[in-house]
Every structure is written in structure tokens, then in C-alpha cells.
Amino acid sequence: MLTSKKQDTSQPLLTLTNVNLTIGERSLLESVDLELHRGEIVTVVGPNGAGKTTLLRVALGLQKPTSGSVSVASNVTIGYVPQKLHIDPTFPITVRRFLALAKAHNKHSFESLLNDVGAEHVIDSPLQNLSGGELQRVLMARALMRDPDILVLDEPVQGVDVHGQVELYDLISRVRTERGCAILMVSHDLHLVMASTDRVFCLNKHICCSGTPEVVVNDPAYTALFGPYAARHLAIYVHDKEHQHDHDHHECCGDEEHNHNG
Amino acid sequence: MDDFLLRALLGGLGVALVAGPFGSFVVWRRLAYFGDTLAHSALLGVALGFLLHINLTLGIFLICQMLAILLFVSQYQRQLASDTLLGIFSHGALSLGLVALAFMDNVRIDLVSYLFGDILAIGYSDLFWIYGAGGVALLGLIWIWKPLLSITIHEDLARVEGIPVDRINWLFLGLIALIVAIMMKVVGMLLVTALLIIPAATARRFANTPESMALIAMLIGAVSVGLGLLGSFQYDTPSGPTIVVAGCILFIGSILLPKRH
Numbered sequence: 001m002l003t004s005k006k007q008d009t010s011q012p013l014l015t016l017t018n019v020n021l022t023i024g025e026r027s028l029l030e031s032v033d034l035e036l037h038r039g040e041i042v043t044v045v046g047p048n049g050a051g052k053t054t055l056l057r058v059a060l061g062l063q064k065p066t067s068g069s070v071s072v073a074s075n076v077t078i079g080y081v082p083q084k085l086h087i088d089p090t091f092p093i094t095v096r097r098f099l100a101l102a103k104a105h106n107k108h109s110f111e112s113l114l115n116d117v118g119a120e121h122v123i124d125s126p127l128q129n130l131s132g133g134e135l136q137r138v139l140m141a142r143a144l145m146r147d148p149d150i151l152v153l154d155e156p157v158q159g160v161d162v163h164g165q166v167e168l169y170d171l172i173s174r175v176r177t178e179r180g181c182a183i184l185m186v187s188h189d190l191h192l193v194m195a196s197t198d199r200v201f202c203l204n205k206h207i208c209c210s211g212t213p214e215v216v217v218n219d220p221a222y223t224a225l226f227g228p229y230a231a232r233h234l235a236i237y238v239h240d241k242e243h244q245h246d247h248d249h250h251e252c253c254g255d256e257e258h259n260h261n262g
Numbered sequence: 263m264d265d266f267l268l269r270a271l272l273g274g275l276g277v278a279l280v281a282g283p284f285g286s287f288v289v290w291r292r293l294a295y296f297g298d299t300l301a302h303s304a305l306l307g308v309a310l311g312f313l314l315h316i317n318l319t320l321g322i323f324l325i326c327q328m329l330a331i332l333l334f335v336s337q338y339q340r341q342l343a344s345d346t347l348l349g350i351f352s353h354g355a356l357s358l359g360l361v362a363l364a365f366m367d368n369v370r371i372d373l374v375s376y377l378f379g380d381i382l383a384i385g386y387s388d389l390f391w392i393y394g395a396g397g398v399a400l401l402g403l404i405w406i407w408k409p410l411l412s413i414t415i416h417e418d419l420a421r422v423e424g425i426p427v428d429r430i431n432w433l434f435l436g437l438i439a440l441i442v443a444i445m446m447k448v449v450g451m452l453l454v455t456a457l458l459i460i461p462a463a464t465a466r467r468f469a470n471t472p473e474s475m476a477l478i479a480m481l482i483g484a485v486s487v488g489l490g491l492l493g494s495f496q497y498d499t500p501s502g503p504t505i506v507v508a509g510c511i512l513f514i515g516s517i518l519l520p521k522r523h
Contacts, residue, residue: 024340062418080422085415090466091290092475093415101412102423127415146423 012037013076013150013182019058019068021051028054029065030206036150041176041183043193046203047225052186055203056154059184072150079148079181081139083155085127093127095119095138102145110141117141117171132159136168144175151175153185157192165189169196190226266382267495273384273392274487274505277448277457280396280441282480283403285458286465286472287434290414294459295345296333296435299352300442301454303329305359305376307443312369319391319443326439329355334435356451379450379502381491392444399437406430411472448487449502460509461486464516482512 014036021029028051036042046052057063058070060080072078087093099110114120119137122130130138136156143151156172157165173196176183187193194200194213202208208221216222288297304322311321329351336347363369375383384392403410409430412420421427445454461483462475469475489512490505497504 057418060418060422062421078422080419082416082419087415088290088292090463091414092466092469092471093411094470097471098415101408101415 010037011073013073014059014184015069015071016055016059017069017071019055019065019070021054021058021063022066027205029058031068032203032207034059034201034207036182036184038149038182039176039180040198041172041185041196042199042201043197044184044186044201044203045188045190045193048188050204052188052203053154056152056184056186060152076149077146079143079146079151081136081143081151081153081156083158084132085135085139087128089128091128094124095127095130096123098127098138099142099145102142113141113145114138117144118167133164133168136160137171140171140175144179147179148181150182150184153183155186155188157187157189162192165192169193172196266384267491269384269386269389270381270501271488271491273389274381274448274491275484276389276392276396277445278461278483278487279480280392280399281445281457282461282465282478282483283400283476284438284441285460285462285483286476286479287403287410287414288438288455288458289462289466290472293438294455295348295352297438297442297455297458299333299348299355300326300329300439301446301451302352303355303359304443304446304451306355306362307359308371308376309359309362309366309369312363312366317387317391319388319395319447322446323395323440323443325355326443327436330435330439334432375450376446377450377452378500379446379448379453381448381501381505384447388447392447395440395444399441402433402437406433410434449505453502453506456506456509457483457486460506460513464509464513467516467519483509486512 012035014034016032016034019029019032019034021027032055034042034044034055044052044055054063058065060078061070061072095114096110099113110123111120114123114137117137117140119134119141122134122138127135127138136153140151140153151172153172157168160168169192172183172185175181185193185197194217197213199211200213200216201210202216202219202222202225204225208225209216209219211219288294303325307322307325308318309321310316310325311318314321333348333351337344342350363371372380409420409425412423412425413427413430417427442454445457449457462479464482465475465478468478486509487505489508491501493499493508494501494504
């Protein structure tokens with residue numbers, strides 16, 4: 001298509017090498033290494049405040065790291081799917097106009113594009129009226145207009161019900177298969193995301209552990225990070241262990257929990 | 263029609279036409295307080311104008327630009343919330359302007375006309391400023407229109423898509439500072455923001471695209487100026503506040519109108 005480099009799957013599309021970020025006195029990221037290859041889905045999980053979104057911002061070039069390097073292979077286009085938009089209600093903008101604002105290299109009509117992501121029914125809706133799931137689909141359509149090599153998603157299923165979450169992860173997997181682009185996403189959801197990802201990075205300022213979902217789930221660092229409740233919560237999907245604590249895993253994955261266990 | 267009335271009408275209409283599109287962005291991006299802060303620095307600009315013996319509108323423009331730059335740079339600090347910072351700049355600049363003018367023994371200004379505008383005193387040089395600077399500001403806004411819409415939707419998304427966000431924001435704030443300087447004459451420093459946001463807020467009900475909202479805001483601003491001038495002439499009320507009252511009446515009317523669909 002474009003260059004031979006673009007077709008080379010052994011060369012990472014995006015490389016973070018020993019990235020550190022300190023703002024004021026606070027250390028947000030500590031010696032983070034990450035590689036993203038063509039066609040793979042990489043998910044960064046971690047408790048709130050672990051620096052997940054910060055890591056994405058560094059990867060996107062929106063935030064300069066204090067030290068370390070971020071390199072993107074040549075001719076690589078990045079599509080970004082933010083978690084939300086904060087648009088004032090007085091701003092009259094429909095989905096169609098929103099898509100038209102993108103610098104499109106893509107000849108597909110907006111209708112077929114929205115059809116691809118399952119959001120064709122909202123084409124003339126004001127952007128502010130969309131549900132969380134619809135907005136994610138529209139944002140994905142906008143990102144796909146740029147024919148990205150890398151799609152970066154920030155908590156794509158936040159605020160979406162479980163059924164919608166499964167559908168969104170399916171859509172993300174399909175985008176990877178059909179377009180062959182690499183996907184880098186962030187999630188604090190643990191179980192659903194594991195099913196649809198190739199590699200997982202557990203982040204708590206530094207990378208605690210990484211690998212395929214099976215490897216990561218059995219890593220002691222993973223249990224230490226998310227606490228035994230969350231780990232067991234996840235474990236029912238894997239080992240079918242006895243599960244009696246009616247705990248929301250989100251509550252168990254704070255730093256405090258980590259300290260109690262550590 | 264008397265000559266001064268014609269000049270007042272022409273000046274008022276010129277300002278309303280510029281205020282429509284800029285006011286729309288001020289509403290969309292929630293910059294009302296920012297506009298206020300720039301306007302409040304105008305007295306400092308007047309003092310500068312007297313000090314340097316330059317055109318007072320030019321003095322106001324220079325001070326507004328300096329303040330816009332200062333505000334832009336200080337948004338990167340994280341110690342103070344932005345509205346606290348704007349409040350400090352806003353009232354600090356207003357007070358500093360009054361104090362600076364008090365130090366100038368040979369300068370006597372009509373404070374009320376700076377605070378609330380003096381549209382009937384618009385001269386030909388003011389018209390030149392309004393249409394010259396206003397035209398430049400509108401052309402500038404049209405030039406950055408599309409990227410500015412993208413930035414309004416999501417700044418980081420715009421950045422990732424390769425839009426030079428900082429440069430566009432700089433330019434936009436600079437243009438706002440320019441139009442604040444020319445709007446001073448018509449509605450005064452305390453009411454500049456009103457003429458920016460009230461017509462835009464009124465236009466929202468009738469608009470379904472950003473462009474139509476900007477155009478309708480221009481129209482509503484022009485009608486407010488016309489009605490305000492008429493009212494001010496009829497009832498012998500101060501012109502700037504009467505224009506704003508006319509705008510408010512139109513706004514309330516737009517809320518009361520039943521929705522079309």
C-alpha cells in the first residue's frame with residue numbers, strides 16, 4: 001500500500017521507552033516500557049489514579065514525558081477515541097457535522113461509516129443527545145475516517161451497561177480484524193476486557209506485570225494490585241472458585257486496598 | 263435623520279455584526295468571564311492612550327492584547343482555579359485603570375461614558391475603527407472557523423488530528439481582545455460581554471448549525487441595537503444600557519416562543 005515499512009509487522013508501530021513523568025512533586029509514571037505492534041490489541045488496566053489516562057496522553061504526544069522517549073513509526077496515523085466530549089448545550093452540532101469536521105482521507109459516506117460501527121440511526125442527532133455507547137461508536141467512526149494504523153481508546157465502555165460493553169468490545173475486535181490496525185486502550189474494567197485483548201499491561205505508575213490475559217491473571221503482582229476480592233471476582237470466569245463477597249470490584253482496586261495487602 | 267444618530271446607528275450595527283459570531287464562540291466555549299476581564303482592563307488602556315498620546319482605542323487594544331497574553335500563559339499554572347485568576351485580573355485591571363487615571367492631573371474623563379458606552383458620541387474615526395478592525399476580526403474568525411469548531415468540541419482530539427491548537431487559540435483570544443476594544447464605545451466596558459452573549463444565547467433557539475447560530479446572532483444583535491437606540495431616543499435613557507435591555511427582551515421573548523417541532 002504505502003511503504004514497505006508500513007507492512008512490516010515485526011517493527012513496533014509505537015514504542016515507549018523508560019518513560020517517566022513527574023508533575024510538581026508528584027510522580028505519575030515511572031520507567032514505563034510499552035510496545036504496540038500492527039494488528040494487536042493491548043489493554044492497560046490499573047486502579048484509579050494509576051496513571052492510565054496519563055499514559056495514553058503521553059503515547060498520543062499530548063503530554064511530554066519528563067524523561068524517556070515515545071517514538072511512532074513513520075507514516076503511522078493515530079486515531080483517538082476520547083472517553084467523553086464536554087460540549088456546551090448551546091453548541092448546535094449534529095453527528096453528521098461532527099464527522100464532516102474531521103480531516104477525512106476517506107471517501108466513504110457518513111451513512112456507511114456509521115453503519116459500520118452500528119450508529120447509523122443517530123446521524124442527524126445533536127452530539128449532546130447521544131448515550132455513552134452511541135457516542136463511543138460515533139467517536140470511533142470519526143477516528144476511522146482517518147484510516148488509522150493505531151486506534152487509541154480511553155475507557156471505551158465507561159458508563160455503558162454490560163450488554164453494551166460486550167457489543168463495544170466486539171466492535172473493537174472487528175475493527176482490528178477488518179482494518180488490521182493496532183489498538184491501545186485503557187480500562188479499569190477487568191473481566192470483559194480480558195476476553196478481547198491480546199496483551200495486558202497492569203499499571204500502577206509503573207508496569208507491575210504484563211503478558212497475555214492468562215499469564216497476567218495468575219501473576220502475584222496482579223493480585224497485589226487489584227486485591228484478592230477483584231482477583232477472585234475475575235477468577236470465577238477462569239477457575240469457577242467459590243464466590244461469596246458481593247463486592248463491586250471497582251471499590252477494591254484503590255491504592256489503599258493495595259497497601260493493605262502489600 | 264441627524265448626522266450623529268446615523269453615525270450611532272452605523273457604529274452600533276457594525277459592532278452587533280462582529281459580536282454575533284464571536285459571541286457564539288464565547289457562549290460555546292464558556293468564555294463570558296474572560297470577555298469581562300478583557301473589557302475591565304479598558305480603563306488601563308485609556309490611561310495608556312493618554313500617557314503615550316496615542317488613539318485611545320489603540321491604547322485599549324494594546325492593553326487588552328497584553329492581558330489576553332497574560333491570561334493565556336497563566337492557564338498553564340495549576341495553583342489557582344481559572345475563575346479566581348480571572349477575578350483577580352479583572353478587578354485588578356479595573357482598579358489599576360482608575361488609580362492610573364487619578365494620577366494624571368491634567369486628564370479629566372467622563373467615567374460613565376467609559377463604563378456604559380457613549381454611542382451618540384461616535385465620530386467618523388470611531389466608525390473607521392469599528393468597521394476596519396471589526397472587518398479584520400471577522401475575516402480572521404472565518405479563516406480559523408473550522409479548526410476552532412474542532413477545538414470547541416474536544417481540544418485533545420483536535421490536537422491528535424494535527425490542528426495547531428495553541429496557535430489557533432492565541433489568534434482567537436487576540437481577535438476577542440480586538441473586538442472588545444471596538445465594542446467599548448457602543449456599550450461600555452461593563453456591558454461588552456452582554457452584547458457578546460445575549461444575542462448568541464437568543465439565537466440558539468433558532469439555529470441548527472454553528473453557522474446559522476452566528477448569523478442569527480448578528481441579526482438579533484442588530485435588531486437590539488436598532489430598538490435600543492430608538493428607545494433611548496424616545497425615552498431619553500442611556501443608550502448602552504437601553505440596547506442591552508432590548509437584547510434581554512428579545513432573549514426572554516425567544517424563551518417564551520413555543521418550539522416549532
